[in-house]
Amino acid sequence: MSVIPGAQLHGIAGVHLYGAPAGRLVDITVDGTTVAGVLPHDPARVPAATSDENWLDLHGYTVFPAAADPHAHLDKALSHDLVNPPAGDLDGAIASWVKAADGFTEEDILDRARRAAWLMLAQGTTAVRTHVDVYPSDDSSLSSAAFRGIRALTRLQEELAGLMTLQIVALVPAHTPDDQVTALTGGALDAGADLVGGAPHLAGDPLAQTDALLDVAEARGVGCDLHTDEFLAGSSGDRALTVHRYAGRVIGWPADRIRGAGHCCRLSQMDASELADTASSLKDAGIHVIALPATNLYLQGGDGTQGLHERGIAPLTALRDHGVAVAAGGDNIRDPFNPTGRGDPLETASLLVTAAHQTPEQAIDLVTVDARTALGLPPAGPVPGQTADLLCIRAPDTPGHPTAATFLAAAPADRTVISGGRLAAQTTLTTHLPDLRPVG
Known part of the structure; x- marks a missing residue:
């Protein structure tokens, strides 16, 4: 089930935290406008994220504090x-x-x-x-x-x-x-x-x-x-x-x-x-x-x-x-x-x-x-107790674990933006390329 932009979220599943070690996925729960918890990823939450309009399955995305x-x-x-x-x-x-x-x-x-x-x-x-x-x-x-x-x-x-x-x-x-x-x-x-x-x-x-x-x-x-x-x-x-x-x-x-x-x-x-x-x-x-x-x-x-x-x-x-x-x-x-x-x-x-x-x-x-x-605003980001303003960016296709430099270089268009615990915006880019066969 897709989440309607503007909807209040309960959480997002299967994401990587910016700055965390490679391969460590988490689920982030939201209570109103606040991040309630950051939990080790539980695959059992994925079915909920695909059927509950208040959850997002964002496997492949890295979560940053939202920009200001x-x-x-x-x-x-x-x-x-x-x-x-x-x-x-x-x-x-x-x-x-x-x-x-x-x-x-x-x-x-x-x-x-x-x-x-x-x-x-x-x-x-x-x-x-x-x-x-x-x-x-x-x-x-x-x-x-x-x-x-x-x-x-x-x-x-x-x-x-x-x-x-x-x-x-x-x-x-x-x-x-x-x-x-x-x-x-x-x-x-x-x-x-x-x-x-x-x-x-x-x-x-x-x-x-x-x-x-x-x-x-x-x-x-x-x-x-x-x-x-x-x-x-x-x-x-x-x-x-x-x-x-x-x-x-x-x-x-x-x-x-x-x-x-x-x-x-x-x-x-x-x-x-x-x-x-x-x-x-x-x-x-x-x-x-x-x-x-x-x-x-x-x-x-x-x-x-x-x-x-x-x-x-x-x-x-x-x-x-x-x-x-x-x-x-x-x-x-x-x-x-x-x-x-x-x-x-x-x-x-x-x-x-x-x-x-x-x-x-x-x-x-x-x-x-x-x-x-x-701006004089309270902290926001994927930390319990902070305002649930989050920027989720699909990780670039790159050898190894993407670094901060990789995100800046690629500036991926695929982004999900959460503001005050609500889905504020979601952009997905689709690219079509010819089917090329390896030579040699």
């Missing part, structure tokens, strides 16, 4: 072909988006965001923090067009309840006049945003805008997730770093209040001494640094003006070694800031291996357990 994405832009997703932006340039991407955004209605935004969210869910992501543009306006009423993106995403948040945790960050564009930043950010929170966001490093006065955004967060008692110093050493001009001001302002916040710093590209250009000082500030302030390899490889370091092609990825290994909490996200899905993003956590993890020099195991952690921690 701590930095997305669902309001911009799938807009690349509508905007037709210039290639590989942050300022150009921003300008093209600002020009096109006036033509997008609340329904347009909701439709694209919904399709992107389903894409992410089908590939194993059960929790997303999305930044959502707030459009400059003199009207800060809740019905204002300024908040149409926020309204669209709060509607999606309600639609996805129980299948995907969606956090909404109010992103007031950096070019917003200073006298509107506070009113629009507060209005966005009233309209349904969960967190304060922004990109103050792009503002005319980066430190003043950092302070203005944090003033709102503190006054409202909410967390903050800022685009932080998304530029490289040669492109900064006299632009002030915001990371130290950010850290200094939030060091006294309650421990459970979210504070995230996305991008942090400039940190990759610091010498060892400067980076050590910066990392110390970040650690003491409890800020999670969120690396975004796909977008920052696309947007940073490609102009070659200094004869160099630099990578714009936050220095994860050094930050981790200094005790800073780190995570990674996919950022953009086929929009002006990345034409090729596809919402797959395994793609992000693969880039972390090849471009950020993370081990495959570290890369998987960065998009699963570390990302979930950055």
